[in-house]
Amino acid sequence: MATAAPTVFVPTMFTLPVDTTPTKENIKKALDRLELERKDRLDSLAAYYLGEHEILERVKVEGYKNNKVIVNHAKYITDINVGYLLGNEIEYQTEDEGTDISVVTKQYQKQNISDVDNVIGKGASKLGRAYEIVYATEENDVHSKFISARNCILIFDDTLEHNILFGITYSGKNEDDYLDVKVYTKTEIQEWDKKLASPVGENAPHNFGDVPLIEYMNTPERIGDYEPVQSLMDAYNTIQSDRVNDREQLVEAILLIYGMTMTPEQKKELREQRMIAVPRGKSDNVKVEYLIKNINEAEADVLREKIEGDIHKISMTPNLSDKNFVGNSSGVAIKYKLIAFEQSIVNKERYFERGLKRRFMLYNNYFAKLNNMKKVETYQIDAIFKRNLPSNDLELSQIISNLDRIVDRETLVGQLSFIDNAKESMEKAAKEAIERAKLLSDEFGDLPDKNQDEE
Helix, strand or coil, rough: CCCCCCCCCCCCCCEECCCCCHHHHHHHHHHHHHHHHHHHHHHHHHHHHHCCCCCHHHCCCCCCCCCCCCHHHHHHHHHHHHHHHHHHCCCCECCCCCCCHHHHHHHHCCCCCCHHHHHHHHHHHHHHHEEEEEEECCCCEEEEEECCCEEEEEEEECCCCCCCCEEECCCCCCCCCCEEEEEECCCCCECCCCCCCCCCCCCEECCCCCCEEEEEECCCCCCCCCCHHHHHHHHHHHHHHHHHHHHHHHCCCCCCCCCCCHHHHHHHHHHHHHHCCCCCCCCCCCCEEEEECCCHHHHHHHHHHHHHHHHHHHHHHCCCCCCCCCCCCCCCHHHCHHHHHHHHHHHHHHHHHHHHHHHHHHHHHHHHCCCCCCCCCCHEEECCCCCEEEEHHHHHHHHHHEEEEEHHHHHCCCCCCCCCCCCHHHHHHHHHHHHHHHHHHHHCCCCHHHHHCCC
């Protein structure tokens, strides 16, 4: 059972000098670094999402109640963040209308890339970063697959640009053996033995023109969404568990009897009948009461609500069940309540888009080598994220009308929640306009020319 990390592990880049190639020494050094981070941080974060919290390790003296209540804020925080950012499919546009990216976007559609995006986003939210591997199939299609931060590490050069030198994936470590180790360079894929003595078999070349691994950072510091509030979640679980303990102990409180003794038969009768008979003549001296601990539920609730408020505040994730949140449903009011959350999502979007552009570059490199597609610069590609919130399309339509001829129509149409592909929607609308004009022409004939009427 994983528990909260006892020490603070600050995730940083693993860098080596420029032009460094994979060797037994630097591969082992990189994997040992990842193993240390797994032990101190990553395994704990992954366990918290699954509900394996520190409270499960709590031990009490025998005879004391030891309920272990888990309120899984970790899962709530990740699911809300990922759903808001990636709940709607990402749309891709180019600056130049003449640039054709359909070869890549069709590959995305064939494999339901939005599902891959969602899994990657969830991995980055939980562990602070996630990875994607890009690979070619036997049919010359290109696919993407998620890799957990616990199974992948990228090695960057030590320049200011921190370009990727190579990447390593593995399934884990068993004593001194490293399992399923693969090294990805800019030209080939290498399989290494368990002792990292040397590559196994022949290296497999690839056509991606760069290391076919992509890192998606959750934040610049590679910190997970619920990582800053782990201690608060532990405190919340402790409070809830102790409240249940107190209730059970209240039910099983000790009964004190003053002024008389009871035989085993009388004790049995008391447990069964819930009654006690006081001997005649002793009623004035007999007193019966429970030994209980006074519980102040109001104070416990104040503390619980304060901790829960801090969890949402520090993680910048709104509590959608809060009565103050749903009190006013106007668009402006909701935006004010979501301003901290929105700022956090904007930052996540920025770093997620970097990964998406690198993905496009790798796909583009592959199909350019096959002469199926021209080379497209990544700065020409724009990934459009659509927030997954209830949308006021009437208000949006008014905004679009007001901004007509000020902002290009494709951008404006793309803001509507029910439009998945703005460019395709505009093309269909233009085609329908031509067909309507043709029908009108066939029914009423050509309209008379204004100059002819004047003559």
